[in-house]
Amino acid sequence: MAFENLTEKLTKVFKNLRSKGRLTEEDVKLALKEVKLALLEADVNYKVVKNFIKSVEERAVGSEVLEGLNPGQAVIKIVNEELTSVLGSETVELQFEPGQAVTVIMLCGLQGAGKTTTAAKLAGKFIQKGKKPLLVALDVYRPAAIKQLEINGEKQGVDVFSMGDKVKPVEIAKASIEHAKENKENVIIFDTAGRLQIDDDLMKELEDIKKEVTVHKTILVVDAMIGQDSVNVAKDFNEKIGINGLILSKMDGDTRGGAALSIKAVTGVPILYVGMGEKLSDLEQFYPDRMANRILGMGDVLTLIDKVMQETEEVDKEKEKDMMSRLKKGKFDFNDYLESMNQMKKMGGLSSMLGLMPNLGVSREDLEGAIDDKQMKQMEAIVLSMTKKERSNPKILNPQRKHRIAKGAGVDISVVNRFIKQFEQTQKMMKQMPSLMGGKKRGPFGGFGGFKMPF
Amino acid sequence: MEKEKAGFFSKLKSGLNKTRINLLDGLDSVFHGFSEIDDDFYEELEEVLVMADIGITTTGEIIEEIKTLVKVEHIKNPNDCRDYLIELLSKRLDIEEDQYRFEQEKSIIFVIGVNGVGKTTTIGKLAYNFKQDDKKVLIAAADTFRAAATEQLESWAERVGVSMVGSKEGTDPASVIYDALQSARAKDVDILLCDTAGRLHNKKNLMEELKKMNRIIDREFPGIHRENFLVLDASTGQNALNQAKEFKEACDITGIVLTKMDGTAKGGIAIAIWQELGIPVKYIGVGEGIEDLQKFDPKSFVSAIFDAE
Numbered sequence: 001m002a003f004e005n006l007t008e009k010l011t012k013v014f015k016n017l018r019s020k021g022r023l024t025e026e027d028v029k030l031a032l033k034e035v036k037l038a039l040l041e042a043d044v045n046y047k048v049v050k051n052f053i054k055s056v057e058e059r060a061v062g063s064e065v066l067e068g069l070n071p072g073q074a075v076i077k078i079v080n081e082e083l084t085s086v087l088g089s090e091t092v093e094l095q096f097e098p099g100q101a102v103t104v105i106m107l108c109g110l111q112g113a114g115k116t117t118t119a120a121k122l123a124g125k126f127i128q129k130g131k132k133p134l135l136v137a138l139d140v141y142r143p144a145a146i147k148q149l150e151i152n153g154e155k156q157g158v159d160v161f162s163m164g165d166k167v168k169p170v171e172i173a174k175a176s177i178e179h180a181k182e183n184k185e186n187v188i189i190f191d192t193a194g195r196l197q198i199d200d201d202l203m204k205e206l207e208d209i210k211k212e213v214t215v216h217k218t219i220l221v222v223d224a225m226i227g228q229d230s231v232n233v234a235k236d237f238n239e240k241i242g243i244n245g246l247i248l249s250k251m252d253g254d255t256r257g258g259a260a261l262s263i264k265a266v267t268g269v270p271i272l273y274v275g276m277g278e279k280l281s282d283l284e285q286f287y288p289d290r291m292a293n294r295i296l297g298m299g300d301v302l303t304l305i306d307k308v309m310q311e312t313e314e315v316d317k318e319k320e321k322d323m324m325s326r327l328k329k330g331k332f333d334f335n336d337y338l339e340s341m342n343q344m345k346k347m348g349g350l351s352s353m354l355g356l357m358p359n360l361g362v363s364r365e366d367l368e369g370a371i372d373d374k375q376m377k378q379m380e381a382i383v384l385s386m387t388k389k390e391r392s393n394p395k396i397l398n399p400q401r402k403h404r405i406a407k408g409a410g411v412d413i414s415v416v417n418r419f420i421k422q423f424e425q426t427q428k429m430m431k432q433m434p435s436l437m438g439g440k441k442r443g444p445f446g447g448f449g450g451f452k453m454p455f
Numbered sequence: 456m457e458k459e460k461a462g463f464f465s466k467l468k469s470g471l472n473k474t475r476i477n478l479l480d481g482l483d484s485v486f487h488g489f490s491e492i493d494d495d496f497y498e499e500l501e502e503v504l505v506m507a508d509i510g511i512t513t514t515g516e517i518i519e520e521i522k523t524l525v526k527v528e529h530i531k532n533p534n535d536c537r538d539y540l541i542e543l544l545s546k547r548l549d550i551e552e553d554q555y556r557f558e559q560e561k562s563i564i565f566v567i568g569v570n571g572v573g574k575t576t577t578i579g580k581l582a583y584n585f586k587q588d589d590k591k592v593l594i595a596a597a598d599t600f601r602a603a604a605t606e607q608l609e610s611w612a613e614r615v616g617v618s619m620v621g622s623k624e625g626t627d628p629a630s631v632i633y634d635a636l637q638s639a640r641a642k643d644v645d646i647l648l649c650d651t652a653g654r655l656h657n658k659k660n661l662m663e664e665l666k667k668m669n670r671i672i673d674r675e676f677p678g679i680h681r682e683n684f685l686v687l688d689a690s691t692g693q694n695a696l697n698q699a700k701e702f703k704e705a706c707d708i709t710g711i712v713l714t715k716m717d718g719t720a721k722g723g724i725a726i727a728i729w730q731e732l733g734i735p736v737k738y739i740g741v742g743e744g745i746e747d748l749q750k751f752d753p754k755s756f757v758s759a760i761f762d763a764e
Binding site: 111 | 508601610624691697719720721
């Protein structure tokens with residue numbers, strides 16, 4: 001990975017510092033230097049970073065270092081809280097007009113930001129919410145843009161309104177309102193052409209649409225990979241057109257997405273959704289806390305911790321400690337496996353957990369490819385087909401035993417072999433896990449806070 | 456010819472106008488706003504470079520070099536730093552001559568990149584450029600994933616007046632490439648332009664798909680001049696470096712096309728990419744028109760950024 005985990009970096013910085021009590025100015029300055037680099041690496045705008053660091057510094061100097069945290073972690077905690085508060089303290093839902101009244105939503109943004117795809121994804125979302133959406137093709141410039149929307153609309157089962165590429169977008173927008181009325185569609189989504197925020201003619205086109213048609217929500221779609229320019233783009237769109245919300249596209253890449261912070265800081269508009277893939281269903285709610293961690297390069301360790309904390313309350317602490325130490329030594333057997341699988345089911349399955357994991361040096365796709373929720377059932381059957389002895393001592397599994405297990409689980413022997421191989425890999429990964437999470441300390445930010453590994 | 460040159464130059468300049476103004480504004484305020492070279496001066500310099508998306512690492516290197524120079528050359532005046540900075544930056548973009556050999560011989564150009572950077576548009580513009588040079592051009596529409604991608608390219612092909620090999624949405628793109636290669640052979644074309652679907656560089660299966668297409672080209676036309684162009688959106692931040700690394704690993708990139716340079720983004724990441732991976736920029740996109748693709752000439756690029764009118 002190109003960037004080191006920030007927690008790890010800070011742990012290094014503070015290796016020799018054992019200061020307790022309160023954070024000194026020196027501690028804070030040292031830590032914030034690393035934080036600044038991390039934010040800039042994540043494409044947060046330079047000026048935004050500067051202001052942000054200043055406010056964190058003010059808050060951090062002199063504040064108390066909680067028991068169990070080192071100074072670096074204490075700073076991170078504050079940074080994280082501040083980041084989350086800038087990003088928006090809670091998830092914001094898109095508000096529709098009340099009752100059956102029509103809501104008009106206009107998507108705008110630079111070329112290639114992903115407006116057309118997002119429009120279709122939104123339509124799908126709205127259907128789920130019991131709405132009847134209409135997609136309107138206002139991109140009359142890019143070749144085949146209308147066709148793209150039509151195809152995507154068809155896939156989503158949504159009506160697409162277009163008048164070809166010879167009619168002015170303002171006219172199409174006006175006509176679409178009538179069309180929606182006739183067809184009893186109650187959410188209208190305008191897919192506009194991509195444009196540079198400095199292109200006065202095209203910006204005026206959007207203004208005109210807003211003048212002629214009541215647009216309830218104007219949403220800016222921004223490529224999550226955008227760099228320092230994000231601020232210019234967002235500011236201009238907001239000042240010239242006025243935006244009410246933001247959608248970050250292409251978040252399924254490995255970008256840290258610092259633009260989210262920059263844009264939020266500059267415009268103050270809420271981030272509504274994030275695009276997480278090319279499938280038309282891949283549009284997810286935005287979670288400020290997850291984003292904060294992603295920008296800092298910490299994965300979603302914190303979210304994961306919170307989630308698991310709730311679960312572990314029920315779990316016997318002693319047993320757990322034992323398991324943690326077993327994990328570290330790589331002594332992780334099928335009994336643990338079975339138990340953690342049961343636990344994981346409670347937490348919403350593997351794929352939801354994986355989404356929260358920080359970078360493990362293994363790509364998320366690899367992990368997903370290796371195990372999915374369906375396969376989990378199969379694996380469970382395999383483990384349940386083992387004898388107690390086999391479960392606690394996987395090493396004794398010879399071909400004969402494997403054949404018996406395969407029969408018992410009703411799967412092919414190759415499935416059993418693959419599973420055992422994966423299990424061994426998991427064992428290896430488990431061994432690395434504690435160090436990956438940074439430090440031996442069991443604070444909420446270093447170590448795994450003493451919870452069970454979910455798989 | 457003379458006229459064309461002038462046109463090229465002014466176009467490049469107008470495309471780079473924003474870049475130049477922004478960067479220069481920043482630079483000039485740095486160089487003129489300070490009476491001595493101190494920490495504040497370096498911080499301001501850092502701001503200007505980072506804001507151009509050059510990246511904090513490369514920016515750090517540049518500043519270190521400037522600091523050394525200041526010591527060695529006993530530079531006292533911030534304004535004198537300007538020339539040194541220009542020299543440093545140009546050095547970073549300095550590429551070998553003769554990056555356009557594909558124009559002289561039969562070539563296959565494979566165009567790749569993440570979603571929405573402007574691959575299809577770039578192909579259209581490239582086709583136009585080659586057509587202007589009286590080349591026989593064929594386009595392979597191997598983006599069979601995105602809805603209406605083939606239609607989009609088709610309308611470019613029509614506009615330029617070149618032929619295209621395409622297929623239905625959902626077809627294996629490798630088969631489109633294969634068909635296009637056969638057709639290129641039969642028609643004896645000079646340049647085959649291959650469009651591909653946008654893909655994020657961290658999608659393993661999609662990168663494998665790319666490798667497969669790349670292999671097929673190598674297998675069907677061993678020894679032919681090959682160019683693999685990575686198309687980058689100039690507004691991309693530090694992630695562009697990851698993109699370049701991953702795509703380079705999948706298939707050797709021979710050049711970068713930096714698109715949307717007519718916006719306010721500065722495309723500074725190209726400097727970092729050259730520095731770290733040694734991949735040169737070959738073209739820049741400066742608008743939506745068919746002629747708005749210019750060869751990247753590092754010298755005019757740098758001078759257009761730094762030279763006053």
